[in-house]
Amino acid sequence: MTFLSNVVKKRVRRPPEPQDLANYLCGSMEGAFANKSTDMSNIWTRLRSATRRLRSKINVTWVNEDGQMTLCLNGFVLQRGVAEYALRNSIRKYYRQKLIAKSDQGKVYEITSSTNPPKHFLRNGDFTRFADWRFIHRARLDCVPLNGSQRLGNKNRKCRRCGYANETPTHVLCHCKPNIVAITKHHNAIQDRLVRAFNASASTTVRINQSVPGLDGSLRPDCFAVNDTCKTVAIIDVTMPFENRYAAFQAARQEKQ
Numbered sequence: 001m002t003f004l005s006n007v008v009k010k011r012v013r014r015p016p017e018p019q020d021l022a023n024y025l026c027g028s029m030e031g032a033f034a035n036k037s038t039d040m041s042n043i044w045t046r047l048r049s050a051t052r053r054l055r056s057k058i059n060v061t062w063v064n065e066d067g068q069m070t071l072c073l074n075g076f077v078l079q080r081g082v083a084e085y086a087l088r089n090s091i092r093k094y095y096r097q098k099l100i101a102k103s104d105q106g107k108v109y110e111i112t113s114s115t116n117p118p119k120h121f122l123r124n125g126d127f128t129r130f131a132d133w134r135f136i137h138r139a140r141l142d143c144v145p146l147n148g149s150q151r152l153g154n155k156n157r158k159c160r161r162c163g164y165a166n167e168t169p170t171h172v173l174c175h176c177k178p179n180i181v182a183i184t185k186h187h188n189a190i191q192d193r194l195v196r197a198f199n200a201s202a203s204t205t206v207r208i209n210q211s212v213p214g215l216d217g218s219l220r221p222d223c224f225a226v227n228d229t230c231k232t233v234a235i236i237d238v239t240m241p242f243e244n245r246y247a248a249f250q251a252a253r254q255e256k257q
Contacts, residue, residue, distance in 0.1 A: 027052030
């Protein structure tokens with residue numbers, strides 16, 4: 001503490017008070033701390049600079065309690081053994097929230113960060129071709145060369161296939177009528193994978209795109225699986241919403257229900 005007091009004394013140009021020590025480490029630039037520093041770089045000046053950088057992102061402060069300097073995060077005292085982990089975790093949370101808030105990049109990340117299955121291919125590449133890998137990341141960052149992805153100028157943003165007002169990945173992959181054949185193939189590929197999983201069980205009978213026996217109406221679910229051994233029935237309808245934040249998934253689920 002003596003070394004810290006000498007460093008603060010050089011900055012405020014008077015004998016420091018206990019609160020001056022905490023204000024110095026917090027990176028205060030008000031009052032006496034507005035004086036230009038004439039001290040050489042040392043452990044306390046570097047700690048002050050590091051705290052100022054952290055305070056621009058997270059709520060971290062230094063408190064002088066009975067002559068001991070204590071580090072607090074969001075108003076809670078950090079113990080020595082967990083201080084590094086807590087600071088790293090808070091910084092990760094800050095950058096994660098900053099990414100989610102972005103108009104393009106945050107759309108998909110809000111979905112993939114909530115559960116593990118949507119990002120199975122990121123580490124091991126299961127069921128993913130190199131062409132798929134390249135397209136996936138360009139699409140999630142909105143870097144596919146579409147008219148609606150242009151950020152500068154007042155260029156034409158209409159869809160080149162159907163004339164829709166905004167040619168975006170969401171429109172091209174899910175809604176563009178001239179692309180309905182490709183969209184249907186995408187839907188059927190997911191459906192077929194589910195059917196193959198059901199067919200692995202000999203006791204399960206799967207009906208595809210057929211009405212449910214015994215029920216009136218014209219509704220035909222994508223998959224209707226009956227397990228005679230377990231006496232269970234599974235009705236599955238496949239939908240492929242674009243990862244336009246979690247609200248898109250909720251709306252698609254409600255529509256199917």
